[in-house]
Amino acid sequence: MASLSEIHMKNFKSFKNAKLKIQNGFTAILGPNGSGKSNTIDGICFVLGKTSAKSLRAGKFNQLITYHGGKRETFAEVTLYFNNKDRRMPVDSDKVGISRKVKINGDNNYYLLWDEEKEVKEGVVIKRIKEEQRKKVKKSDILGIIGKISLNADGFNIILQGDLIKIIDTTPNERRKIIDEISGVAEFDEKGEKATKE
Numbered sequence: 001m002a003s004l005s006e007i008h009m010k011n012f013k014s015f016k017n018a019k020l021k022i023q024n025g026f027t028a029i030l031g032p033n034g035s036g037k038s039n040t041i042d043g044i045c046f047v048l049g050k051t052s053a054k055s056l057r058a059g060k061f062n063q064l065i066t067y068h069g070g071k072r073e074t075f076a077e078v079t080l081y082f083n084n085k086d087r088r089m090p091v092d093s094d095k096v097g098i099s100r101k102v103k104i105n106g107d108n109n110y111y112l113l114w115d116e117e118k119e120v121k122e123g124v125v126i127k128r129i130k131e132e133q134r135k136k137v138k139k140s141d142i143l144g145i146i147g148k149i150s151l152n153a154d155g156f157n158i159i160l161q162g163d164l165i166k167i168i169d170t171t172p173n174e175r176r177k178i179i180d181e182i183s184g185v186a187e188f189d190e191k192g193e194k195a196t197k198e
């Protein structure tokens, strides 16, 4: 199964340059108030394509850029690396990175990162090495790729503070819809409905 393996944050909120490795299984982020737990989750949601800066607890996207000593850095970038050994993401690489960068002028860009085998010549010896490739891509491409592993920043695979109460307070029918969406059944229901109409 595809899984999140690393989170890299550069000039993102309180993180100047952070690289977090995620082990398989259950991960908990612990720390005192203001240490950056929620900022890490904001970083994940940022890459997954959140369209509102407010939902990332910033007035504007460029306010996500680290501010210190009265000065703001020029950009913020967060990269999520996924284990793609099962190739559920349509990218031919065991490790796939998805990156989003915001500049001080508010420009937002998405990048796809993958490993590619390269041949390096050293005299007559040819060595094969894995090299990270990087390409600017459209947001819709990113949403398509993460959709293949049922990830969606506005979906129920990310439960933010307050969401749980909302889920508990919904009617049984609405709760059923949420469970269908999480389990991936909703997608087939939609396809089924479409096919019936045709």
Ligand code: ATP
Binding pocket: 012, 013, 014, 031, 032, 033, 034, 035, 036, 037, 038, 039, 040, 063, 064, 065, 066, 067, 068
């Ligand atoms: P709590 O336990 O209270 O929920 P937390 O670990 O979730 O704390 P965060 O909300 O992730 O803490 O971090 C808040 C900190 O991030 C604050 O100190 C805030 O000043 C800092 N911060 C937010 N945006 C920026 C920014 N653009 N530049 C620098 N620091 C920032």
Ligand code: MG
Binding pocket: 037, 038, 039
């Ligand atoms: Mg918090």
